[in-house]
Amino acid sequence: MEATNLLYRDPALYDVVQSDSTSADLCQTLIEQHRPDARTLVDFGCGTGRDLEILAERFECIGVDLQPGMVDHAHQVRPGLDIRIGDMRTVRLGKRMDVVTCMGNSLAYVHDYEQISQVFATFAAHTRPDALLVLCSPVAPITRTEPTTAAVDTPRGPATVTIRHEWDLRTQINTMHRRWVLPWGDEAQDEIRRRVLFPRELERYAEGAGFEVLDMTDGTGAGPTGQSAYTVARYTRA
Template sequence: MTAAEARNLLTDNPALYEARFPDPDRTAARFVDDVLQAYLPDVAPCSPTRPAAVLDLGCGTGRDLGYLAGRGYRCVGLDQSAAMVDYARQLYPGVTAALGDLRDFQVDETLDAVICLDSSLLYCHTDSELQSCLRCCRAHLRTGGLLVAEMRNGAFFLGNTELLDHPTHSFFSWQGRTWRAETTLWIDHAAQLLRRRRHWRIPDTADELVQTSAWRLLFPLELTGHLRRAGFAVRAMFDTPGPRTDAGWPTGSAPGALPDLGESLMSGDRLHVIAQAI
């Protein structure tokens, strides 16, 4: 693989993506499973009458849906990467994956839950894109169904600059090769976007690849307003614990039992929301 052959190094190479972002304990999927069992006890995953139908927007490799399918959920995934969709279909039995755009989508399914993890919702860069996505979510959900989202927290960047405006370096090993990247984050204040420039060095070659991406920065009250206008009631919003926080997501709890979320200050770098279709 050369830089010229890659549009996006990680999303075009799903196995490399999973190596870069390992989740051996399936923390993200367990987070979703616990939330759904707590808020949708009438459609427990292994219910003989009707297992819960779950759509993952930005499903990536299908790893989270693969876990949920193994728990008995009926799982559908949408992603813009054809490589990711093919990988999910091949590697994770019980997962139905298709190409799709979370900003405007249609699936032939009435859903119990829509999940949108790892800041996928923040690829909606404008209010109109976000409103379109949330309207699509509400149109596919049954009344009482859930939207479960996990993302960067815009409020975190109000007073924290340690992640911004200077390069950071990272590396990981896969199949005996070391992959290195230099990453710089900065805020585009006018567009309310967190922008990223990542410079990859392809191992064992002279090839390099520079990629740019951006995420909408949403504040808790702002997101709550968008959800209400789209037909949702926010049932919980918190910064920690969570699958990508320092505190992590606890293991070994009873099915459907959530940790004590307490009174969240919403100052952490992650934002989690559980919203119910009304």
């Protein structure tokens, strides 16, 4: 995964590309709505800690990510955050929190049924009674196949990126092919494979790990209408 994604090889560029994201604000709104007394939070697949930086203004936070390059970058640019290297399939921090989050489609990088169950077991292993899970993940395929091109302002000048999607119904994996033309003229290719879990599948995984799903929303107050959705669940197993 690391080798094929330019943004993971260049976490500073990842932060630039994601800079207009509102996911942390939305996550906070969902927590206020469902668990207003929450004080502690763990974010699995936290990447460079861009959401965690905002959430840490309100909660005592720990972040976990698989890739040392993302975590090193987080330590450099967000030195105040507690971000650790770990695999959300297996990591055990020995702490239980009021909120568990997994944002920015991180769950979609785990493709296999058994391993997805392991991730939900990790969520459960870090929850206090009545804790909240906030998960942002792909719930529907991208079936558009024609490529689109966009300009991206990077710290080193303007780049362009051409994106083409491929959907494999058999595996429920969406592959995003990206071709970058970088400010200094070099080209780079990406291939990002994300597993779609449809709403009823997500519900099944959550319930199997002891969570009751409270809400599934596109962020506007409506149900899941787009390609990604926010799932909010409460840990009900004693």
